Amino acid sequence: MELNPHDLLEIESVANLISYSPMPEWVERSIAKAPFVVVRRARAREELVAVGIRGSSRNERFAAFLPVDQIVRRITPEQLAKNKKWNEHVNEMFGCLERVSHLMNFHELKWGPVGSVGFELASGIKTVTKTSDLDLVIRFSERVTIRFARQLEAELKKIQTRVDVQIETMQGSFSLSEYAISGEQPILLRTVDGPMLKEIRWQYTVGMQKKEWV
Numbered sequence: 001m002e003l004n005p006h007d008l009l010e011i012e013s014v015a016n017l018i019s020y021s022p023m024p025e026w027v028e029r030s031i032a033k034a035p036f037v038v039v040r041r042a043r044a045r046e047e048l049v050a051v052g053i054r055g056s057s058r059n060e061r062f063a064a065f066l067p068v069d070q071i072v073r074r075i076t077p078e079q080l081a082k083n084k085k086w087n088e089h090v091n092e093m094f095g096c097l098e099r100v101s102h103l104m105n106f107h108e109l110k111w112g113p114v115g116s117v118g119f120e121l122a123s124g125i126k127t128v129t130k131t132s133d134l135d136l137v138i139r140f141s142e143r144v145t146i147r148f149a150r151q152l153e154a155e156l157k158k159i160q161t162r163v164d165v166q167i168e169t170m171q172g173s174f175s176l177s178e179y180a181i182s183g184e185q186p187i188l189l190r191t192v193d194g195p196m197l198k199e200i201r202w203q204y205t206v207g208m209q210k211k212e213w214v
Contacts, residue, residue: 001074003039005041005173006038006137007077009073009075010035010071011035011036011066012070014027014031016066017064018064026060037053038052041190042063043193049068051063077112079112081113086121094121094128096159096163100163103156107148108143112136116128133161134164135164136165137166138165138168152176153176165177166190171191172191172192174190175188186198
């Protein structure tokens with residue numbers, strides 16, 4: 001099973017989780033209420049996946065590991081975008097997602113909601129607040145140039161809520177906003193080994209026309 005950061009994983013209980021430090025009391029309550037964890041960007045043994053548990057407030061976040069064979073169900077950001085369950089919500093934040101969906105589909109991007117919005121869409125548990133951002137992830141492709149990033153950033157700013165977009169690559173993720181203003185300068189890339197500055201450049205694979213980002 002291919003697992004990526006931001007994927008939501010349904011589990012049976014907190015007993016499925018492995019932690020090398022004591023679990024706060026709120027973790028068990030949170031999993032009992034909404035049995036979902038999110039894949040986080042960290043290294044793990046082959047039979048494990050690094051996950052994060054979210055509580056009812058911003059300061060309630062806990063890192064753990066989950067045996068891959070204990071995953072009940074995997075929900076990707078792309079699946080959430082395809083299902084469009086935000087149409088079942090009255091919160092203004094979810095109304096903005098319909099505009100985002102039209103924009104992303106117009107540009108033929110692979111994308112999905114993450115963060116508190118994605119968690120509520122997957123779990124059905126209210127997690128979005130008035131201070132929540134609309135967090136999105138876009139899968140990197142050759143069309144995501146600096147020029148395109150600037151265009152997309154300008155279009156997203158027309159939406160009446162704060163939108164935070166991360167561009168996901170095979171090597172890690174970076175901020176759409178930072179990329180749009182970076183020019184040719186290195187930008188911060190979030191990787192499994194921690195944050196690092198990285199240049200965005202293209203190379204042609206020998207014998208192929210396909211361009212890849214490195």
